Amino acid sequence: MPTTSFKKKVFILSISSDIGFELANHWIDKGYDVQGTYKTPSEKCKSLKKRGAKLFYLDIKNRSKIQTFLKKNKPFWNWLIFATGTQDPVGSFTSVKSTEWVSSVEINFVNQFFFLKEILKFRSKKNSRVLFFAGGGTNNATINYSAYTISKIASTKMCELLAAEIKDTIFSILGPGWVNTKIHKSTLTNKIKAGKNYFRTLKMLKDKKCFPMTKVIDACEWILNQKKKLVNGRNFSAVHDPWNNKKINKILKNDNNFKLRRFGNNLFN
Numbered sequence: 001m002p003t004t005s006f007k008k009k010v011f012i013l014s015i016s017s018d019i020g021f022e023l024a025n026h027w028i029d030k031g032y033d034v035q036g037t038y039k040t041p042s043e044k045c046k047s048l049k050k051r052g053a054k055l056f057y058l059d060i061k062n063r064s065k066i067q068t069f070l071k072k073n074k075p076f077w078n079w080l081i082f083a084t085g086t087q088d089p090v091g092s093f094t095s096v097k098s099t100e101w102v103s104s105v106e107i108n109f110v111n112q113f114f115f116l117k118e119i120l121k122f123r124s125k126k127n128s129r130v131l132f133f134a135g136g137g138t139n140n141a142t143i144n145y146s147a148y149t150i151s152k153i154a155s156t157k158m159c160e161l162l163a164a165e166i167k168d169t170i171f172s173i174l175g176p177g178w179v180n181t182k183i184h185k186s187t188l189t190n191k192i193k194a195g196k197n198y199f200r201t202l203k204m205l206k207d208k209k210c211f212p213m214t215k216v217i218d219a220c221e222w223i224l225n226q227k228k229k230l231v232n233g234r235n236f237s238a239v240h241d242p243w244n245n246k247k248i249n250k251i252l253k254n255d256n257n258f259k260l261r262r263f264g265n266n267l268f269n
Contacts, residue, residue, distance in 0.1 A: 009124070011077040012036035013115060014084030015055060016045050018181035019133070019216060023081060024048055026217050035075055037084075060084060060111045061103070070118045077123055079224060080130045082112050086148070087186040091193035093146045101147045108151030113158060125168060129224050132159055134175040134235055138260065144195055156235045157260050163233030172223045172231045177211035177239035178204050211239050219243055234258040 010027050012020045015036025021044045024034050028051050037058040038045050045055055058069050085108050089096040116130065134156055136142050137149035159173040187194045187201045194201070204210055219238035223231050230252045241258070242248050251257055 007031060007033040008079065009033045009077045010035070010079045010081065011075050011119070012081045012083055013058075013060070013112070014038070014082075015048065015053065016040065016042055017083045017085075018183075019176065019179065019213070020081065020083035021048070022213050022217060023083070023220060024053055025051070026221075028053060035077070037069075060115060061107060063111060063114050066111065066115050067118060070115075070122070074122050075119065077119070078127055078129070080116070080119065080123070080128075081220075082116075082130075082132045084112065085133065085135075085151075085183060087145055087183055089147065090186050090190040091144055095193070096147075104147035105151050108148055109154050109158075112155070120166075120169070123169060128169040130162075130169060130171045131220060131224060132156075132171075132173040134173045136175075138235075142197075144193060144197065153260070159235065160233040160259050170228050170232045172233075173235045174216075174219055174223060175235070175237040175239070176216045176219070177237065178209070179213060179216055180205060180210040235260070 008027075008030075010024075010032050012024055012034070013036065014020050015024050015034075016038035020036060024036060025048070027034050028048075034048075034053040035056070036048075036053065037056050037060075039057070039059050049055055056069065056073060056075075058065065060066060086104060088104055089100040093101070112132075132155050135148060135152035137145070137153055138156065142149045156173050159171045162169075163171045184201050184205070187198055191198045216238050219236065222243050223236060230249065234252070235258055236243055242251075256263065
């Protein structure tokens with residue numbers, strides 16, 4: 001296993017995504033060694049390569065290709081970021097094709113954790129951190145997005161489970177909020193199937209009310225630089241949580257906070 005150099009080594013799954021791209025540029029500016037995967041060649045990929053990032057083609061739909069990719073490249077890392085995802089298929093659970101629903105869960109959840117299990121062996125034994133991105137659905141029923149929603153909820157719980165099982169690595173998950181990224185294309189191209197969310201998305205983008213990308217990056221930086229006891233296994237919201245306020249340290253002393261819990265719902269107590 002190679003030794004850790006003076007540069008922090010970051011690996012971003014889907015570095016070509018909007019959030020992945022911005023994080024990559026941010027960390028290149030800080031002098032980090034940045035690597036990542038892409039599915040579709042783009043100008044963003046070219047610009048990252050010119051800036052010194054190392055990019056690899058990978059389609060995570062195929063688990064055998066994930067294994068082949070990791071065996072061949074053996075990417076060593078300190079920070080691992082999961083920035084891939086899709087909201088497809090949009091539509092009610094009973095109306096979408098079963099194969100498309102299953103494929104979405106595989107892309108948004110199953111294959112990401114398959115990738116994680118395989119790439120863990122190449123992590124630094126010191127200060128290894130993993131950051132996932134959450135989505136809506138933990139507080140309500142996000143109709144017409146069941147595959148995406150259930151995958152994000154499963155990822156949130158898996159984050160907590162991994163934090164309990166793997167002691168030498170820190171796992172966290174962040175809800176970035178409504179950010180102006182291409183993930184919303186699934187909604188905008190499915191006006192009927194998306195229902196009210198089509199008009200909500202259209203209005204958010206038109207009125208420029210999306211959460212700023214710069215603040216998403218700040219929230220990621222905050223999580224990745226906190227002590228283990230404060231962020232390990234926890235689910236944060238870039239929009240709603242006071243992560244940039246020192247008072248949050250008091251809240252995080254309770255191990256149940258910022259995790260999926262059902263406490264307090266028993267009406268018979």
